[in-house]
Amino acid sequence: MLKGKTIILGVTGSIAAYKAVDIASQLTQAGAKVDVIMTKAATEFVTPLTFQAITGRPVVTEMFESGSEFNVEHVSLAEAAKVIVIAPATANIIAKLAAGIADDMLCCTVLASKVPVIVAPAMDVNMYQNPITQDNLAKLKARNFITVGPASGRLASGKEGLGRLADTNDIIGTIRQVLGRGGDLAEKHIVVTAGGTQELIDPIRCITNRSSGKMGYALAEAARDRGARVTLITAPTSLTKPIGVEMVNVRTAQEMYQAVRDLVPQADALIMAAAVADYRPLSAAGDKIKKEGNRLTLELERTADILGSIKGEFISVGFAAESSNLVENAKQKLQQKELDLIVANDITVADSGFGSDNNQVTIIDQEGKIDSLPLLPKRELADRILDRVVEFLSGKGS
Ligand code: CTP
16 A cells, blocks of 8 residues: 555654654555655754665755755645655644744645645653643644654653654554545444453463464454554454554453444444354352362353354454365354355464464355465455455445
Protein backbone atom coordinates (compact mmCIF):
# COMPACT_ATOMS: atom_id res chain seq x y z
CA MET A 1 0.00 0.00 0.00
CA LEU A 2 2.98 2.34 0.43
CA LYS A 3 4.44 1.46 -2.97
CA GLY A 4 4.79 4.49 -5.22
CA LYS A 5 3.01 6.80 -2.76
CA THR A 6 4.61 10.18 -2.07
CA ILE A 7 4.89 10.91 1.61
CA ILE A 8 6.19 14.16 3.03
CA LEU A 9 8.18 13.61 6.19
CA GLY A 10 8.57 16.85 8.13
CA VAL A 11 11.41 16.77 10.65
CA THR A 12 11.67 19.45 13.31
CA GLY A 13 14.28 20.32 15.93
CA SER A 14 13.92 17.72 18.63
CA ILE A 15 16.53 15.33 19.98
CA ALA A 16 14.26 12.61 18.55
CA ALA A 17 15.06 13.84 15.01
CA TYR A 18 17.47 10.91 14.61
CA LYS A 19 14.53 8.52 14.93
CA ALA A 20 13.03 10.08 11.80
CA VAL A 21 15.90 8.50 9.87
CA ASP A 22 14.49 5.06 10.68
CA ILE A 23 11.00 6.19 9.70
CA ALA A 24 12.34 7.50 6.36
CA SER A 25 14.25 4.28 5.85
CA GLN A 26 11.31 1.97 6.56
CA LEU A 27 8.96 3.97 4.36
CA THR A 28 11.50 3.99 1.52
CA GLN A 29 12.06 0.25 1.87
CA ALA A 30 8.31 -0.27 1.64
CA GLY A 31 8.39 1.50 -1.75
CA ALA A 32 7.22 5.00 -0.79
CA LYS A 33 8.74 8.15 -2.25
CA VAL A 34 9.74 10.07 0.84
CA ASP A 35 10.26 13.80 0.50
CA VAL A 36 11.88 15.11 3.66
CA ILE A 37 11.41 18.72 4.70
CA MET A 38 13.61 19.76 7.59
CA THR A 39 13.31 22.88 9.70
CA LYS A 40 16.52 24.78 10.35
CA ALA A 41 16.60 23.51 13.95
CA ALA A 42 16.27 19.90 12.76
CA THR A 43 19.47 20.26 10.74
CA GLU A 44 21.30 20.92 14.02
CA PHE A 45 20.47 17.35 15.09
CA VAL A 46 20.72 15.37 11.81
CA THR A 47 22.21 16.43 8.49
CA PRO A 48 20.06 16.67 5.37
CA LEU A 49 22.59 14.41 3.67
CA THR A 50 21.56 11.54 5.96
CA PHE A 51 17.95 11.76 4.79
CA GLN A 52 19.02 12.27 1.19
CA ALA A 53 21.13 9.10 1.30
CA ILE A 54 18.32 7.11 2.90
CA THR A 55 15.49 8.31 0.63
CA GLY A 56 17.49 8.86 -2.56
CA ARG A 57 15.61 12.14 -2.97
CA PRO A 58 16.47 15.79 -2.45
CA VAL A 59 15.85 17.11 1.04
CA VAL A 60 14.25 20.53 1.42
CA THR A 61 15.57 22.80 4.14
CA GLU A 62 15.32 26.34 2.84
CA MET A 63 12.42 28.47 1.70
CA PHE A 64 14.34 30.13 -1.08
CA GLU A 65 16.61 27.38 -2.36
CA SER A 66 17.47 27.50 -6.06
CA GLY A 67 18.26 24.65 -8.41
CA SER A 68 15.83 22.25 -6.84
CA GLU A 69 13.61 19.97 -8.94
CA PHE A 70 10.46 21.52 -7.53
CA ASN A 71 8.73 24.55 -8.90
CA VAL A 72 7.10 26.85 -6.33
CA GLU A 73 8.30 24.13 -4.05
CA HIS A 74 5.83 24.13 -1.20
CA VAL A 75 2.90 23.97 -3.63
CA SER A 76 4.31 21.22 -5.83
CA LEU A 77 5.41 19.21 -2.80
CA ALA A 78 1.99 19.59 -1.21
CA GLU A 79 0.24 18.49 -4.40
CA ALA A 80 2.32 15.37 -4.96
CA ALA A 81 1.88 14.00 -1.45
CA LYS A 82 -0.73 11.53 -0.25
CA VAL A 83 0.00 12.26 3.39
CA ILE A 84 2.23 14.54 5.44
CA VAL A 85 3.77 13.22 8.64
CA ILE A 86 5.64 15.49 11.03
CA ALA A 87 7.88 13.37 13.24
CA PRO A 88 9.19 14.57 15.57
CA ALA A 89 6.90 17.59 15.98
CA THR A 90 8.12 20.17 18.49
CA ALA A 91 5.91 22.44 20.57
CA ASN A 92 7.08 25.20 18.24
CA ILE A 93 5.81 23.62 14.98
CA ILE A 94 2.56 22.60 16.69
CA ALA A 95 2.04 26.22 17.80
CA LYS A 96 2.89 27.57 14.37
CA LEU A 97 0.54 25.17 12.58
CA ALA A 98 -2.25 25.95 15.05
CA ALA A 99 -1.79 29.66 14.34
CA GLY A 100 -1.42 29.29 10.58
CA ILE A 101 2.07 30.79 10.54
CA ALA A 102 3.96 30.22 7.29
CA ASP A 103 7.55 31.25 7.91
CA ASP A 104 9.34 28.07 6.87
CA MET A 105 9.03 25.46 4.17
CA LEU A 106 7.32 22.87 6.38
CA CYS A 107 4.59 25.26 7.62
CA CYS A 108 4.04 26.57 4.08
CA THR A 109 3.71 23.07 2.68
CA VAL A 110 1.19 22.02 5.34
CA LEU A 111 -0.83 25.18 4.76
CA ALA A 112 -0.79 24.65 1.01
CA SER A 113 -1.84 21.02 1.30
CA LYS A 114 -5.22 19.34 1.44
CA VAL A 115 -3.96 15.86 2.36
CA PRO A 116 -4.14 14.34 5.86
CA VAL A 117 -1.44 15.53 8.26
CA ILE A 118 -0.11 13.28 11.01
CA VAL A 119 1.67 14.96 13.90
CA ALA A 120 3.93 12.98 16.25
CA PRO A 121 4.83 15.29 19.16
CA ALA A 122 8.16 14.94 20.96
CA MET A 123 9.20 17.33 23.70
CA ASP A 124 9.76 17.76 27.41
CA VAL A 125 6.87 16.59 29.59
CA ASN A 126 6.15 20.07 30.97
CA MET A 127 6.17 21.58 27.50
CA TYR A 128 3.77 18.87 26.35
CA GLN A 129 1.45 19.23 29.30
CA ASN A 130 1.49 23.01 29.19
CA PRO A 131 -2.09 24.15 28.49
CA ILE A 132 -0.81 26.26 25.60
CA THR A 133 0.55 23.17 23.82
CA GLN A 134 -2.57 21.19 24.75
CA ASP A 135 -4.77 23.97 23.33
CA ASN A 136 -2.72 24.02 20.14
CA LEU A 137 -3.00 20.26 19.76
CA ALA A 138 -6.74 20.42 20.38
CA LYS A 139 -6.98 23.08 17.65
CA LEU A 140 -5.11 20.86 15.22
CA LYS A 141 -7.29 17.85 16.06
CA ALA A 142 -10.40 19.95 15.54
CA ARG A 143 -9.02 20.66 12.07
CA ASN A 144 -8.65 16.92 11.38
CA PHE A 145 -4.93 16.66 12.02
CA ILE A 146 -4.13 13.18 13.32
CA THR A 147 -1.85 12.85 16.32
CA VAL A 148 0.21 9.82 17.29
CA GLY A 149 1.89 9.65 20.69
CA PRO A 150 3.74 10.97 22.51
CA ALA A 151 4.84 7.91 24.45
CA SER A 152 5.79 7.91 28.08
CA GLY A 153 9.29 7.16 29.35
CA ARG A 154 12.68 8.69 29.99
CA LEU A 155 13.10 12.06 28.31
CA ALA A 156 16.23 13.87 27.14
CA SER A 157 15.91 16.16 30.16
CA GLY A 158 16.38 13.12 32.42
CA LYS A 159 12.78 13.36 33.62
CA GLU A 160 10.22 10.60 33.22
CA GLY A 161 6.91 11.31 31.58
CA LEU A 162 4.93 11.90 28.41
CA GLY A 163 6.94 13.41 25.61
CA ARG A 164 8.87 10.67 23.83
CA LEU A 165 8.34 10.36 20.10
CA ALA A 166 5.85 7.55 19.38
CA ASP A 167 7.33 4.23 18.37
CA THR A 168 8.30 3.98 14.67
CA ASN A 169 5.85 1.07 14.21
CA ASP A 170 3.03 3.21 15.57
CA ILE A 171 3.92 6.11 13.30
CA ILE A 172 4.13 3.88 10.22
CA GLY A 173 0.96 2.02 11.32
CA THR A 174 -0.83 5.38 11.50
CA ILE A 175 0.41 6.32 8.02
CA ARG A 176 -0.88 2.99 6.66
CA GLN A 177 -4.21 3.45 8.41
CA VAL A 178 -4.60 6.98 7.04
CA LEU A 179 -3.69 5.88 3.51
CA GLY A 180 -6.15 2.99 3.81
CA ARG A 181 -9.13 5.19 4.63
CA GLY A 182 -11.87 4.61 2.11
CA GLY A 183 -10.45 1.16 1.28
CA ASP A 184 -12.61 -1.84 0.39
CA LEU A 185 -13.38 -2.51 4.08
CA ALA A 186 -14.36 1.10 4.87
CA GLU A 187 -17.26 1.33 7.30
CA LYS A 188 -17.01 -2.39 8.07
CA HIS A 189 -16.40 -3.73 11.55
CA ILE A 190 -14.16 -6.76 11.59
CA VAL A 191 -13.62 -8.80 14.76
CA VAL A 192 -10.43 -10.87 14.78
CA THR A 193 -9.29 -13.29 17.48
CA ALA A 194 -5.64 -14.18 18.03
CA GLY A 195 -3.22 -16.15 20.18
CA GLY A 196 -3.49 -19.30 22.25
CA THR A 197 -5.88 -19.25 25.18
CA GLN A 198 -4.56 -20.17 28.64
CA GLU A 199 -6.59 -22.49 30.85
CA LEU A 200 -5.59 -22.24 34.49
CA ILE A 201 -4.54 -25.33 36.42
CA ASP A 202 -3.64 -23.35 39.53
CA PRO A 203 -2.73 -19.68 40.13
CA ILE A 204 0.58 -19.95 38.25
CA ARG A 205 0.18 -22.85 35.82
CA CYS A 206 -1.91 -23.22 32.74
CA ILE A 207 -2.59 -25.33 29.66
CA THR A 208 -1.88 -23.45 26.46
CA ASN A 209 -0.52 -24.04 22.97
CA ARG A 210 2.24 -22.72 20.70
CA SER A 211 0.18 -20.13 18.85
CA SER A 212 2.18 -16.88 18.52
CA GLY A 213 -0.81 -14.75 17.56
CA LYS A 214 1.01 -13.50 14.44
CA MET A 215 -1.70 -14.54 11.97
CA GLY A 216 -4.46 -12.79 13.92
CA TYR A 217 -2.40 -9.63 14.43
CA ALA A 218 -1.51 -9.59 10.71
CA LEU A 219 -5.22 -9.89 9.86
CA ALA A 220 -6.10 -7.07 12.24
CA GLU A 221 -3.47 -4.75 10.74
CA ALA A 222 -4.39 -5.66 7.18
CA ALA A 223 -8.10 -5.01 7.84
CA ARG A 224 -7.23 -1.67 9.48
CA ASP A 225 -5.18 -0.72 6.41
CA ARG A 226 -8.18 -1.41 4.17
CA GLY A 227 -10.32 1.05 6.09
CA ALA A 228 -12.08 -1.27 8.55
CA ARG A 229 -12.84 -0.63 12.17
CA VAL A 230 -11.07 -3.56 13.79
CA THR A 231 -11.50 -5.19 17.19
CA LEU A 232 -8.77 -7.65 18.10
CA ILE A 233 -9.69 -10.09 20.85
CA THR A 234 -6.38 -11.47 21.93
CA ALA A 235 -5.14 -14.15 24.27
CA PRO A 236 -1.72 -13.33 25.79
CA THR A 237 1.04 -12.97 23.15
CA SER A 238 4.45 -11.32 23.01
CA LEU A 239 3.39 -9.10 20.09
CA THR A 240 3.05 -5.33 20.28
CA LYS A 241 -0.40 -3.81 20.14
CA PRO A 242 -1.18 -2.67 16.60
CA ILE A 243 -2.05 1.03 16.54
CA GLY A 244 -5.52 1.97 15.39
CA VAL A 245 -7.03 -1.34 16.46
CA GLU A 246 -9.40 -1.75 19.43
CA MET A 247 -7.92 -4.35 21.76
CA VAL A 248 -9.77 -6.74 24.04
CA ASN A 249 -7.39 -8.76 26.20
CA VAL A 250 -8.58 -12.16 27.36
CA ARG A 251 -6.89 -15.20 28.82
CA THR A 252 -9.21 -18.20 28.75
CA ALA A 253 -11.48 -19.77 26.13
CA GLN A 254 -14.47 -18.75 28.24
CA GLU A 255 -13.34 -15.09 28.33
CA MET A 256 -12.82 -15.20 24.57
CA TYR A 257 -16.28 -16.70 24.13
CA GLN A 258 -17.84 -13.88 26.15
CA ALA A 259 -15.89 -11.18 24.30
CA VAL A 260 -16.87 -12.58 20.88
CA ARG A 261 -20.49 -12.99 21.96
CA ASP A 262 -20.61 -9.34 23.13
CA LEU A 263 -18.92 -7.91 20.05
CA VAL A 264 -20.06 -9.80 16.98
CA PRO A 265 -23.73 -8.79 16.91
CA GLN A 266 -22.61 -5.41 15.51
CA ALA A 267 -19.77 -6.83 13.38
CA ASP A 268 -19.63 -7.54 9.66
CA ALA A 269 -17.14 -10.38 9.96
CA LEU A 270 -15.61 -12.64 12.58
CA ILE A 271 -12.22 -14.13 11.81
CA MET A 272 -11.25 -16.72 14.42
CA ALA A 273 -7.48 -17.02 14.05
CA ALA A 274 -7.07 -17.81 17.76
CA ALA A 275 -6.00 -21.26 18.86
CA VAL A 276 -8.74 -21.82 21.41
CA ALA A 277 -8.30 -24.60 23.95
CA ASP A 278 -10.77 -27.40 23.33
CA TYR A 279 -10.46 -28.58 26.95
CA ARG A 280 -9.82 -26.89 30.28
CA PRO A 281 -9.18 -28.27 33.77
CA LEU A 282 -12.46 -29.17 35.42
CA SER A 283 -11.57 -26.79 38.21
CA ALA A 284 -8.57 -24.56 38.76
CA ALA A 285 -6.93 -25.12 42.15
CA GLY A 286 -7.14 -22.06 44.39
CA ASP A 287 -3.68 -22.70 45.80
CA LYS A 288 -0.50 -23.71 44.01
CA ILE A 289 -0.50 -27.49 43.51
CA LYS A 290 2.38 -29.05 45.50
CA LYS A 291 4.17 -32.01 43.98
CA GLU A 292 3.29 -35.40 45.42
CA GLY A 293 4.11 -38.83 44.03
CA ASN A 294 5.18 -39.64 40.45
CA ARG A 295 1.95 -38.96 38.65
CA LEU A 296 -0.63 -36.26 38.54
CA THR A 297 -3.94 -36.65 36.76
CA LEU A 298 -5.79 -33.60 35.54
CA GLU A 299 -9.43 -33.95 34.68
CA LEU A 300 -10.44 -31.79 31.72
CA GLU A 301 -13.77 -30.65 30.34
CA ARG A 302 -14.75 -29.29 26.92
CA THR A 303 -14.78 -25.56 26.39
CA ALA A 304 -17.57 -23.87 24.47
CA ASP A 305 -17.07 -23.94 20.70
CA ILE A 306 -17.06 -20.21 19.95
CA LEU A 307 -17.36 -20.38 16.17
CA GLY A 308 -19.71 -23.29 16.30
CA SER A 309 -22.16 -21.73 18.69
CA ILE A 310 -22.22 -17.95 18.08
CA LYS A 311 -24.29 -17.28 14.99
CA GLY A 312 -25.51 -14.11 13.33
CA GLU A 313 -25.50 -11.99 10.23
CA PHE A 314 -21.72 -11.70 10.07
CA ILE A 315 -19.30 -13.48 7.72
CA SER A 316 -17.55 -16.18 9.72
CA VAL A 317 -14.06 -17.38 8.98
CA GLY A 318 -12.43 -20.25 10.83
CA PHE A 319 -8.96 -21.76 10.85
CA ALA A 320 -8.06 -25.43 10.87
CA ALA A 321 -4.61 -26.62 11.83
CA GLU A 322 -4.24 -30.17 10.56
CA SER A 323 -1.48 -32.73 10.38
CA SER A 324 -3.31 -35.13 8.03
CA ASN A 325 -6.27 -35.17 5.61
CA LEU A 326 -6.12 -31.39 5.40
CA VAL A 327 -8.96 -30.69 2.96
CA GLU A 328 -11.25 -33.42 4.26
CA ASN A 329 -10.89 -32.36 7.91
CA ALA A 330 -11.18 -28.66 7.10
CA LYS A 331 -14.34 -29.25 5.02
CA GLN A 332 -15.84 -31.12 7.93
CA LYS A 333 -15.16 -28.18 10.28
CA LEU A 334 -16.56 -25.76 7.69
CA GLN A 335 -19.84 -27.71 7.60
CA GLN A 336 -20.07 -28.48 11.31
CA LYS A 337 -19.46 -24.88 12.35
CA GLU A 338 -21.48 -23.46 9.41
CA LEU A 339 -18.69 -21.16 8.29
CA ASP A 340 -18.42 -19.06 5.15
CA LEU A 341 -14.71 -19.78 4.80
CA ILE A 342 -12.14 -21.98 6.43
CA VAL A 343 -8.40 -21.42 6.23
CA ALA A 344 -6.62 -24.75 6.60
CA ASN A 345 -2.95 -25.16 7.22
CA ASP A 346 -0.83 -28.28 7.30
CA ILE A 347 1.19 -28.00 10.49
CA THR A 348 3.81 -30.42 9.15
CA VAL A 349 5.02 -27.93 6.46
CA ALA A 350 8.40 -26.40 7.45
CA ASP A 351 8.56 -22.65 8.20
CA SER A 352 4.78 -22.38 8.15
CA GLY A 353 1.98 -21.89 10.63
CA PHE A 354 2.52 -21.87 14.40
CA GLY A 355 5.12 -19.32 15.48
CA SER A 356 6.38 -18.69 11.93
CA ASP A 357 6.19 -15.42 10.00
CA ASN A 358 4.89 -17.41 7.04
CA ASN A 359 1.97 -19.65 6.40
CA GLN A 360 0.92 -21.96 3.64
CA VAL A 361 -2.80 -22.49 3.56
CA THR A 362 -5.75 -23.77 1.59
CA ILE A 363 -8.89 -21.66 1.69
CA ILE A 364 -12.16 -23.56 1.31
CA ASP A 365 -15.58 -21.95 1.01
CA GLN A 366 -19.16 -23.14 1.53
CA GLU A 367 -19.51 -24.12 -2.14
CA GLY A 368 -16.48 -26.35 -1.89
CA LYS A 369 -14.17 -24.03 -3.86
CA ILE A 370 -10.63 -24.95 -2.87
CA ASP A 371 -7.87 -22.38 -3.20
CA SER A 372 -4.38 -23.67 -2.37
CA LEU A 373 -2.04 -20.75 -1.80
CA PRO A 374 1.76 -20.83 -1.86
CA LEU A 375 3.87 -20.20 1.25
CA LEU A 376 3.33 -16.50 1.98
CA PRO A 377 4.31 -14.00 4.68
CA LYS A 378 1.40 -13.83 7.14
CA ARG A 379 0.75 -10.19 6.30
CA GLU A 380 0.37 -11.04 2.60
CA LEU A 381 -1.80 -14.03 3.40
CA ALA A 382 -3.96 -11.79 5.59
CA ASP A 383 -4.75 -9.68 2.54
CA ARG A 384 -5.61 -12.78 0.49
CA ILE A 385 -8.03 -13.91 3.20
CA LEU A 386 -9.53 -10.41 3.40
CA ASP A 387 -9.97 -10.38 -0.41
CA ARG A 388 -12.34 -13.31 0.10
CA VAL A 389 -14.10 -11.61 3.01
CA VAL A 390 -14.62 -8.53 0.82
CA GLU A 391 -16.16 -10.77 -1.88
CA PHE A 392 -18.60 -12.16 0.68
CA LEU A 393 -19.44 -8.74 2.05
CA SER A 394 -20.16 -7.41 -1.42
CA GLY A 395 -22.36 -10.43 -2.11
CA LYS A 396 -19.95 -11.93 -4.64
CA GLY A 397 -18.94 -14.78 -2.33
CA SER A 398 -20.67 -18.09 -2.65
N1 CTP B 1 -12.49 -22.59 17.84
C1 CTP B 1 -13.53 -22.01 18.55
N2 CTP B 1 -13.83 -22.42 19.79
C2 CTP B 1 -13.16 -23.45 20.35
C3 CTP B 1 -12.14 -24.07 19.65
C4 CTP B 1 -11.82 -23.60 18.39
O1 CTP B 1 -14.14 -21.07 18.03
N3 CTP B 1 -13.49 -23.84 21.57
C5 CTP B 1 -12.19 -22.09 16.48
C6 CTP B 1 -10.74 -21.78 16.25
O2 CTP B 1 -10.45 -20.41 16.50
C7 CTP B 1 -10.56 -22.08 14.77
C8 CTP B 1 -11.48 -23.26 14.58
O3 CTP B 1 -12.49 -23.13 15.58
O4 CTP B 1 -10.97 -21.04 13.95
C9 CTP B 1 -10.76 -24.55 14.79
O5 CTP B 1 -11.66 -25.57 14.90
P1 CTP B 1 -11.47 -26.79 15.90
O6 CTP B 1 -12.47 -27.80 15.55
O7 CTP B 1 -11.46 -26.40 17.29
O8 CTP B 1 -10.04 -27.20 15.51
P2 CTP B 1 -9.11 -28.09 16.33
O9 CTP B 1 -8.97 -27.65 17.74
O10 CTP B 1 -7.87 -28.21 15.54
O11 CTP B 1 -10.00 -29.40 16.32
P3 CTP B 1 -9.57 -30.92 16.29
O12 CTP B 1 -8.75 -31.07 17.49
O13 CTP B 1 -10.88 -31.60 16.34
O14 CTP B 1 -8.83 -31.08 15.00
